Amino acid sequence: MDMALQPPATLGSRIRFRHLNCFLEVAGRSSFVGAARALGVTQPAVSKTIGELEATLRVQLFERSRAGVRLTAEGEAFRRHAGPAVSELRRAIASVDPSDRQSLATVSVGALPTVAGQVVPAAVLAARGNGLRARIRVAVGPAVYLLAELRAGQLDFVVGRMAEAAEMAGLQFERLYSERVVFVVRTGHPLALAGSGTLASIVEFPVVLPPAGSAIRPEVDRALIANGIGELRDVVESASPVFSISLLKSSDAIWIISRSVVAAEIGEGGLVELPFEAGIASGPVGLTTRPEGLPSVAADVLVAEIRSAVPHPETARPDRATPARAGGQ
Numbered sequence: 001m002d003m004a005l006q007p008p009a010t011l012g013s014r015i016r017f018r019h020l021n022c023f024l025e026v027a028g029r030s031s032f033v034g035a036a037r038a039l040g041v042t043q044p045a046v047s048k049t050i051g052e053l054e055a056t057l058r059v060q061l062f063e064r065s066r067a068g069v070r071l072t073a074e075g076e077a078f079r080r081h082a083g084p085a086v087s088e089l090r091r092a093i094a095s096v097d098p099s100d101r102q103s104l105a106t107v108s109v110g111a112l113p114t115v116a117g118q119v120v121p122a123a124v125l126a127a128r129g130n131g132l133r134a135r136i137r138v139a140v141g142p143a144v145y146l147l148a149e150l151r152a153g154q155l156d157f158v159v160g161r162m163a164e165a166a167e168m169a170g171l172q173f174e175r176l177y178s179e180r181v182v183f184v185v186r187t188g189h190p191l192a193l194a195g196s197g198t199l200a201s202i203v204e205f206p207v208v209l210p211p212a213g214s215a216i217r218p219e220v221d222r223a224l225i226a227n228g229i230g231e232l233r234d235v236v237e238s239a240s241p242v243f244s245i246s247l248l249k250s251s252d253a254i255w256i257i258s259r260s261v262v263a264a265e266i267g268e269g270g271l272v273e274l275p276f277e278a279g280i281a282s283g284p285v286g287l288t289t290r291p292e293g294l295p296s297v298a299a300d301v302l303v304a305e306i307r308s309a310v311p312h313p314e315t316a317r318p319d320r321a322t323p324a325r326a327g328g329q
Contacts, residue, residue: 014056015053015056015057017086017089018049019049019052019053019056020053020082020085020086021039021086022035022039022046022049022050022053023049023050023053023061023078023079023082024079024082024083024086024152024154025038025039025046026046026050026062026069027062027071027075027079027152028149028154030068030069030070031068031069032046032047032050032069050062057074057078059072059074059075059078060072060074060075061074061075061078062075079152080151080152083152083153083154084152084153085153086153087153087154087156087295088153088295105134105135105296105297105298106134106135106136106137107134107135107136107137107156107296107298107299107302108137108139108154108155108156109136109137109138109139109155109156109157109158109159109302110139110140110141110146110147110149110150110155110157110158110159110160111138111139111140111146111158111159111160112140112141112142112143112146112158112159112160112161112214112215113140113160113239113240113241113257113258113261114160114161114179114215114258114260114261114285115159115160115260115285116138116140116241117241117260117261117264118260118263118264118309118311119159119260119306119309119310119311120138120159120306120309122305122309123302123305123306123308123309124136124138124302124305126305126308126309127301127302127305130301130305132298132301132302134296134298134301134302136302139155141239142211142213142214142215142239143158143160143161143163143167143213143214143215144163144167144213145213146158146160147163147167147168147171147288150171150288150289150290151170151171151290156289156294156295156296156299157287157288157289157294157299157303158287158288158289159285159286159287159288159306160215160285160288161179161215161216161258161283161284161285162175162215162283162284162285162286162288163215163288164215164218168288170291171288171289171290171291172288172289172290172291172293173284173286173287173288174286174287174289175284175285175286176285176286176287176306176307176310177284177285177286177310177311178282178283178284178285179258179259179260179282179283179284179285180258180259180280180282181216181219181220181223181256181257181258181259181278181280181283182256182257182258182259182262182273182274183199183202183254183255183256183273183274183276183278184248184254184255184257184262184265184266184271184272184273184274185248185252185253185254185255185271185272185274186248186249186251186252186270186271186272187269187270187271187272189252189254189272190252191205191254191274192272192274197274198276199227199229199276199277199278200227200228200229202229202232202254202276203229203232203233204233205234205252205253205254206234206235206236206251206252206253206254207232207234207235207236207253207254207255207256208235208236208237208238208244208247208248208253208254208255208256208257209232209235209236209237209256210237210238210239210256210257211237211238211239212237214239215283216257216258216280216283219280219283220256220280223278223279223280224278226278226279227278227279236253241261241262244257245262245265245270245271248271249270249271254274258283258285259273260285260311263311285310287303287306
């Protein structure tokens, strides 16, 4: 039967939950191997399941290459609808099992590096201590990736610095506090000595910058240009606190980053904040959600703990006002 004439009900009856779940894992990881590990099956099983789905839909969902896999245009379109559909199905299953609703639920959180080291761990521990039994999945990455996952229904909400207005279009943002961007180095760094160096001195050292696509990178770039620093000689881009902190402690590199990412290291004396004023405005950090709001009671519980876990008022000013629609302001 020609697919154009095939009744939708017939086509839909051939697609199983395992097809959709497998598709979303491969799409999210851009890897059949990674999806197989996450699902606890073999790579051939993943390939077979995706092949069945593509045969049923009569479209190619992924482009395969030695570098990995990526979604085709048809795959992107299918993901936009499949992600929210699977999320709704999971919530529906949990909602009809009064004996164990929370343990069936999964709360999927996107965390920018700004909050991944302090706010989110504190909130998870508090939620567990208060009886939250739902499985908690935390994905850490740049804003562009996390917001795409949020729109696709793979994340319930994202915590971190607000992205550029164009990236926030159609989403909602609730500001929790403001965050400073700082210049940090190892203890004993030449620029950490009293009275030594100015902002212009950073060109003489390796500089670790947030990667392109991160929430604070545009602000950092604008501030450097405004201060007459047009081009840095030695740049490393990284979103990994583990890598960046290790690099700083082993070299004379300077890291430009949101302060909460390095607050613990500064407090313990491993890193030092340089007294440079680059004119980088404090940025809003908070919760980004889809317009329909949080998808489950479990997500509500974790969000409440995140609101309670915001940093101390040095850089944080809690703001519990009604969430404003981002992107249109």
